[in-house]
Amino acid sequence: MTFRHLLKVVRELIFLSAKNLGYISEEREEDEENFDISDSPRKEFGDITCNIAFKLSKSVKRRPYEIARDMVEKELNPHIKNYQKNRSQISMLPALDVLVSAEAHPAGYINFRVNYAVLGRIILKEIITNPNYGSFDIGNGQHVIVEHTSVNPNKALHVGHLRNVILGDTIYRMLKATNHKTTVLNYVDDSGSQIADIVVGFMFAGFPLEPKIDSNTAIMKFDQYCGDEVYTKINRMYDIHPFLSEKRKYVLKEIEDPKSAIAKFAADITLRVLENQLKTCWRVKARYDLLNFESHIVSSGLWSSTLGMLRDRGLLILENNGKNKGCWIVRTRNGGDVEEADKVILRSDGTSTYIAKDIPYAVWKTGLVSDPFSYRKFAEQWDGSILWSSTTNDSDQKGNTFPDFQSRNMTITIIDSRQSRLQNIVSYILSSLKPEVTNDKTTVEKRNSNDYIHMGYEAVTISAQTAHMLGLDIGEREFMHMSGRRGIYINADYILDRLHEKAYDEAKKRNPTLSENSLNEIAEKIAIASVRYYMNKHDLNKIISFDIVESLSLDGDTGPYLQYSYARAQRILEKSGQLYDSNVEADFELLNENSETDLIKLLSKLDLVLEDSVVTLNPKTLARYAHELATTFNFYYEKIPILKEKNRGTMQARLVLVDAFGIVLKNVFDLLGIEALRRM
């Protein structure tokens, strides 16, 4: 019995009442079901509110208030008062005793009041006894592929990448909690020109293979060294030293041949950078199931077989005229009303464009081809799971049994919205390749719209203030876009380290006797919570203007604030010692303060919130809920004494509430990838 069930029961009750009074006729049932049941915006309007009277007033030709009053007096209140009699008509009937009354508000709403003694008893008991409270079945075991991160392996992650990693990992956690089978992919573009840049830097521009170690600074991570030093500098050197540009072309060509010495060197570098990048991803508690290497798409034959398939279906066409003469292209003006330029897939010299490898990859993901890859174990991750890697060397997979990575249900690709156009093209190609299921229209519609989802989000930019701090001139602009090539970005580990230091200082102030180890452990968890909450709480369609000063704050609407409210609750439970026994029945009628019933109501909404977040693929909703939980509890904490309460029964009931709050918040933490702390 959660708030979701409660809303459902109220809906049934309203619907039944409206029908009994003739407001809704049998034949128009479907149209008339379009009314809202939701929680009331303000306490004085009760707990649950319904706008059906507004919706009916047109067809019934009476004023909303009259309809509302009629329903309340003749049907709703009698039902609520005598709910026992109506067992046969209303399902889930235990819920009816959760309602106290209905009333018609002069504005036209029907407002219901909830019996918190009953709701509290049901919901708190459920929370305390069910460790998975909040998780429920939306996915029905459906297999969903989530691709995220996919950072070119020539640089360290910056805060923009962090948004991708964290959003992706949170989506994975949400899907898992709602009974989806999940496979998380990380695509490694190991054959692009950015790799060539690094190789040129090492082999022809004299960059040492190991970063220089300053006497007083820590060793620079290799991925950071490649990105900060080699990549940005080599890009400036091309203009000055034309011979390096020549070398770049040469390297690019050599990389294509897996047996060449340069290809092997490039592969070593790629692997080293990748391992460094993964450390950062793992640090923020992301995890993956599989690494897909771009080069394997070619060497496995997936590339050529997909090309063949596209040609056979007439999707890939050799252009004979115009500016694209001699290229193999996809005509992207689908549907007729959108006029777009055709997209070149193969250049006239036979080489492939940037989007090209995305197509076979998407085809592979959605299971439109049988799996051409072999797999090997790449690493064991922090959560104990195996990270696999694609390989084209069959001997690698000897004795390995690996999961089925392809999904025939749904794939979600998380890339920032600058890639929207390309993702639309990929999606269009996939839907054209898909076997038609013409006998079931809804299936076709559902498949085409839901199968391949691009989850886009806006970029993380550098705020004006931070840009000034970094000595960047941005004129009158309010923010500045990051650029890997130009070396304009804020390193992810750098931000995490600063947060760690700050959290360490704060924790030491409060816990002077704790060991260094414990303090560092706490500081790290606070740093991660801070950055994960920050990335999750923003709207996907909004640019994040990243400000270093503001992002280092540990107060207010931040991850640490959430952790703090959890720690407070745990300290109460800890101190209660023998006084609290979660197995003992409590008298929940004693929880009648507003601050208590507000909290109970909020706790009962977790599954509603989770459902909303999953259906709309929007972690923000969950993050906001976590914050609301924390503020509601903090208010309660300040206002109501618990351990100092004289009445043992009241104390017991309050302790149950505190315990339940902790469990719910921790479950939300698990979804957001934040660690709960008992002490900080």
Next chain:
RNA sequence: GGGCCCAUAGUUCAGCUUGGAUAGAAUGGCUGCCUGCGGAGCAGCUGGUCGAGGGUUCGAGUCCCUCUGGGCCCGCCA
């Protein structure tokens, strides 16, 4: 020129999907609250022509249209 996205308090953002009752946080500024369950907190004050103009509606921050300002994309770059 075409497409996508954004505009709400000094600042950073919720609320818009599904229209409804007095537009919410955080932060900043000012003011209170620790011998009390942890002050990484709580309370109060301050602060809003919801970018502009039309339209739909009994009712628009929310839906539709136009405009303005800003960002991104539109390559045989990646």
